[in-house]
Amino acid sequence: MKCRVCNNEISSFMSFGKMPIANGFIKKKDLKKEYFYNLETCFCDNCKVFQIKKQPDPKKMFHGNYPFFSSLSKGMVKHFNSLSAKIKKNFLKKSDSFIIELGCNDGIFLKNFKDYKHLGIEPSRNVAREASKNGVKTISEFFSYKLSNKILKKNGNADLIYSANVMCHIPNINDVAKGISNLLKYRGVLIFEDPYLGDVIDKTSFDQIYDEHVFLFSALSVKNIFSKFNLNLFKVERLQTHGGSMRYYLRKEKKIKNYYNVNKIIISERKRKLHLMQTYIQFKKNCENFKKNFKNFLLQNKSKNINVIGYGATSKSTTILNYCNINKDLISQIFDITKLKQNKLSPGTHIPINNFDYNLNTKKDYYVLFAWNHKKEILNKELKNKKFRGKWYIPFPYNK
Numbered sequence: 001m002k003c004r005v006c007n008n009e010i011s012s013f014m015s016f017g018k019m020p021i022a023n024g025f026i027k028k029k030d031l032k033k034e035y036f037y038n039l040e041t042c043f044c045d046n047c048k049v050f051q052i053k054k055q056p057d058p059k060k061m062f063h064g065n066y067p068f069f070s071s072l073s074k075g076m077v078k079h080f081n082s083l084s085a086k087i088k089k090n091f092l093k094k095s096d097s098f099i100i101e102l103g104c105n106d107g108i109f110l111k112n113f114k115d116y117k118h119l120g121i122e123p124s125r126n127v128a129r130e131a132s133k134n135g136v137k138t139i140s141e142f143f144s145y146k147l148s149n150k151i152l153k154k155n156g157n158a159d160l161i162y163s164a165n166v167m168c169h170i171p172n173i174n175d176v177a178k179g180i181s182n183l184l185k186y187r188g189v190l191i192f193e194d195p196y197l198g199d200v201i202d203k204t205s206f207d208q209i210y211d212e213h214v215f216l217f218s219a220l221s222v223k224n225i226f227s228k229f230n231l232n233l234f235k236v237e238r239l240q241t242h243g244g245s246m247r248y249y250l251r252k253e254k255k256i257k258n259y260y261n262v263n264k265i266i267i268s269e270r271k272r273k274l275h276l277m278q279t280y281i282q283f284k285k286n287c288e289n290f291k292k293n294f295k296n297f298l299l300q301n302k303s304k305n306i307n308v309i310g311y312g313a314t315s316k317s318t319t320i321l322n323y324c325n326i327n328k329d330l331i332s333q334i335f336d337i338t339k340l341k342q343n344k345l346s347p348g349t350h351i352p353i354n355n356f357d358y359n360l361n362t363k364k365d366y367y368v369l370f371a372w373n374h375k376k377e378i379l380n381k382e383l384k385n386k387k388f389r390g391k392w393y394i395p396f397p398y399n400k
């Protein structure tokens with residue numbers, strides 16, 4: 001296949017096997033219609049972009065029934081509130097500034113900019129409706145160069161374009177980068193954040209690899225992708241969110257003083273050999289090792305009649321469960337606060353998803369924290385919950 005960014009010939013270095021749609025939580029009656037594809041990962045030696053081989057049609061993933069709402073995590077609400085204050089202080093000094101968010105989800109970030117000229121773009125219709133209810137001006141579409149022209153005509157150039165955990169979902173990244181460059185003012189800023197490839201490799205957190213995440217970025221790959229569209233990376237920031245992320249700052253303006261921080265991170269990526277295929281071959285071995293150990297842990301519990309429950313029916317858990325072939329014989333159920341996931345089955349492996357119910361739990365039970373990226377928030381919450389008994393199994397970081 002061809003690299004989505006530079007058209008170089010690439011081939012996969014690993015297969016995670018047959019996968020369903022990661023957020024395709026399904027009712028028993030619909031099981032016959034369940035869709036599967038092969039999840040394989042590639043690394044482009046030319047532009048250094050990590051990507052999956054085949055991505056299902058985006059309309060199969062983002063639609064009128066998308067079950068992920070960012071505001072369900074209090075930690076993430078705080079994260080976006082503090083970022084909003086920082087953006088207002090550093091980048092949007094004028095009250096008539098125009099801010100756009102690509103993939104605004106339920107408005108978790110943009111609701112802080114109601115006093116500004118703003119626009120949220122969210123392809124999942126039900127989630128876009130939530131954003132509108134939260135007072136955010138939202139259109140429900142996929143962003144593209146074509147859409148950038150429509151927005152430009154109607155609203156003019158943007159001072160700031162932001163996205164969180166969205167850019168890595170976009171297969172036609174060149175078209176989107178062209179659209180952003182088209183829409184942004186010369187002195188405007190593009191800021192986006194996504195799970196960081198360096199963390200995935202270091203922590204063996206392969207659960208970040210699923211249909212929606214068509215790319216996993218490093219600073220080097222971001223620089224390579226966006227510079228072709230005159231978007232120059234001038235600053236990066238390490239974040240703790242989603243198991244380790246990176247925030248990227250880009251500008252069209254060429255005269256920017258401080259590239260020091262970008263160069264430093266790119267040098268560190270080279271030291272960690274993120275630009276070399278050998279790293280990904282080792283990553284594959286680490287994933288196989290995780291699979292063996294996790295399966296053993298579950299089999300041992302089964303042999304001792306210990307009940308294992310999943311905590312958080314995350315998109316990420318779809319990769320773990322399907323790659324490791326785990327069904328309800330090994331994990332009896334998964335608890336999740338999301339109404340749209342409850343009383344359905346986990347994609348592919350058909351483990352029941354239920355609302356939290358601690359009435360039957362015992363001290364012996366194990367909870368596999370699939371939402372390990374919210375560890376601090378969840379462990380704090382459960383520490384205060386008198387009904388919570390049982391022990392934690394935290395899959396990542398995985399110590400090889």
Ligand code: DWN
Binds near residue numbers: 311371373
């Ligand atoms: O990139 C993406 C990220 C931002 O969000 C999307 N592709 C889809 C989604 O990924 P995810 O499903 O892996 O995200 P989370 O945030 O790890 O999902 C947490 C899940 O756990 C949600 O279903 C809500 C649930 N949850 C819970 O039951 N109790 C979460 C918290 C904090 C809780 O206390």
Ligand code: ZN
Binds near residue numbers: 006
């Ligand atoms: Zn490439």
